[in-house]
Amino acid sequence: MFDLIAFDADDTLWHSESHYADAQAKFKQLLTQYHSPEQIEQRLHQTEMRNLQLYGYGIKGFALSLIETAIELTEGRIRGDEIQHLIDLAKDMLTAEVQLLDHAADSVARLAASYPLMLITKGDLFDQETKIARSGLRPYFQYIEVVSDKTDDSYSALLAKYQLDPARFLMVGNSLRSDILPVVALGGQAVYIPYQITWAHETVVLSEQDRSRFFELEHIGLLPALVERLSPGSDTLGTTD
Amino acid sequence: MFDLIAFDADDTLWHSESHYADAQAKFKQLLTQYHSPEQIEQRLHQTEMRNLQLYGYGIKGFALSLIETAIELTEGRIRGDEIQHLIDLAKDMLTAEVQLLDHAADSVARLAASYPLMLITKGDLFDQETKIARSGLRPYFQYIEVVSDKTDDSYSALLAKYQLDPARFLMVGNSLRSDILPVVALGGQAVYIPYQITWAHETVVLSEQDRSRFFELEHIGLLPALVERLSPGSDTLGTTD
Numbered sequence: 035m036f037d038l039i040a041f042d043a044d045d046t047l048w049h050s051e052s053h054y055a056d057a058q059a060k061f062k063q064l065l066t067q068y069h070s071p072e073q074i075e076q077r078l079h080q081t082e083m084r085n086l087q088l089y090g091y092g093i094k095g096f097a098l099s100l101i102e103t104a105i106e107l108t109e110g111r112i113r114g115d116e117i118q119h120l121i122d123l124a125k126d127m128l129t130a131e132v133q134l135l136d137h138a139a140d141s142v143a144r145l146a147a148s149y150p151l152m153l154i155t156k157g158d159l160f161d162q163e164t165k166i167a168r169s170g171l172r173p174y175f176q177y178i179e180v181v182s183d184k185t186d187d188s189y190s191a192l193l194a195k196y197q198l199d200p201a202r203f204l205m206v207g208n209s210l211r212s213d214i215l216p217v218v219a220l221g222g223q224a225v226y227i228p229y230q231i232t233w234a235h236e237t238v239v240l241s242e243q244d245r246s247r248f249f250e251l252e253h254i255g256l257l258p259a260l261v262e263r264l265s266p267g268s269d270t271l272g273t274t275d
Numbered sequence: 276m277f278d279l280i281a282f283d284a285d286d287t288l289w290h291s292e293s294h295y296a297d298a299q300a301k302f303k304q305l306l307t308q309y310h311s312p313e314q315i316e317q318r319l320h321q322t323e324m325r326n327l328q329l330y331g332y333g334i335k336g337f338a339l340s341l342i343e344t345a346i347e348l349t350e351g352r353i354r355g356d357e358i359q360h361l362i363d364l365a366k367d368m369l370t371a372e373v374q375l376l377d378h379a380a381d382s383v384a385r386l387a388a389s390y391p392l393m394l395i396t397k398g399d400l401f402d403q404e405t406k407i408a409r410s411g412l413r414p415y416f417q418y419i420e421v422v423s424d425k426t427d428d429s430y431s432a433l434l435a436k437y438q439l440d441p442a443r444f445l446m447v448g449n450s451l452r453s454d455i456l457p458v459v460a461l462g463g464q465a466v467y468i469p470y471q472i473t474w475a476h477e478t479v480v481l482s483e484q485d486r487s488r489f490f491e492l493e494h495i496g497l498l499p500a501l502v503e504r505l506s507p508g509s510d511t512l513g514t515t516d
Contacts, residue, residue, distance in 0.1 A: 104355075111355060163423050
């Protein structure tokens with residue numbers, strides 16, 4: 035039924051948003067004498083959204099937005115060593131161990147035995163490449179695509195590049211906005227696996243109709259069985275049990 | 276003679292290093308009360324080299340290195356508004372008009388009439404994509420590749436991906452380290468067109484033997500004639516004169 039299965043990476047195969055959340059918690063702690071946690075969070079989100087068109091996604095842009103927000107919220111009174119602390123937070127994120135989600139390695143290995151797999155991730159090219167290399171999952175993926183954003187247009191360009199029939203293309207990811215809705219809009223199939231935290235920017239409100247157009251799973255360990263159920267002619271996935 | 280001609284982008288097709296040099300001049304001005312221009316330049320270079328393995332190439336990493344260097348060189352005494360000034364320098368660089376080098380548009384248009392062209396550039400994916408879009412040169416390039424670094428391995432992977440014979444691949448660029456030497460090492464052909472400024476990181480010392488393995492031109496306007504001279508069977512390039 036599928037010619038290729040594509041996976042998002044951050045928060046689909048490995049933890050990412052939790053690192054951002056940890057950094058934000060430390061950021062709020064740093065500014066606790068100046069503002070309430072809610073005000074700090076709101077202002078940081080505003081700064082990030084304003085800078086997204088300049089920086090794109092990724093940790094380096096996040097770090098620059100942390101610094102800018104800290105300067106704004108302290109009216110310039112933030113100290114040099116505190117700014118350095120923010121830079122160090124970003125460096126910690128960039129060098130953090132890649133922690134795979136439960137079941138991710140097993141599910142990817144099982145599906146790779148029967149399907150060509152593609153990784154489609156957005157963000158800093160350099161950071162994403164090093165994470166893929168460190169994840170240990172690189173050998174399972176035939177194709178890697180790092181894109182600057184995940185929109186109808188970017189998926190459309192990928193489908194054309196690899197000459198893929200949307201109806202036989204399956205995308206797996208944790209973001210309705212970036213992984214699921216653009217793919218179903220193109221006639222593709224999608225499996226939504228929510229992560230424990232969703233970045234405010236990635237949240238969307240779904241209609242009942244939207245909801246009927248993709249599959250939803252509780253965790254990635256359930257993916258091979260779903261794919262098998264959708265591909266009745268293929269029993270290869272069962273052989274590793 | 277060539278199946279494909281590939282171009283570097285920054286400082287080969289459009290000005291880039293001059294923007295970094297302008298930002299560095301303003302950075303030295305900002306810290307002038309603390310240190311000599313030479314000391315500032317040396318420390319910034321050290322910080323950039325130390326951070327390269329974390330940040331990769333590009334303006335956002337450069338901005339973070341400017342901030343870190345400023346904190347170090349002022350022993351934390353740099354003020355919030357001065358740090359914001361450094362962030363604004365980076366934002367100016369990210370939104371600066373793309374200024375094509377003299378003859379770049381003409382030469383690319385002429386060569387595109389006879390050869391498939393590829394753009395191979397390193398740095399921030401998002402920044403490079405927006406610059407390509409703003410340059411007006413996008414229609415002439417059949418393929419665009421943004422890579423995290425330009426090494427023997429990355430060129431080797433590109434040649435394999437596009438099934439290109441190195442002997443029939445021509446790379447054009449301003450960096451001996453990134454555009455020329457890795458390509459000739461793989462048996463490819465290369466045209467070196469120096470830019471008015473070379474980033475210290477990109478400088479190399481050439482042997483006499485190295486020097487004999489690539490072509491060197493004064494400016495990109497001379498490229499179509501060189502390609503024509505190297506492809507005696509093809510006279511298509513002359514027809515637009």
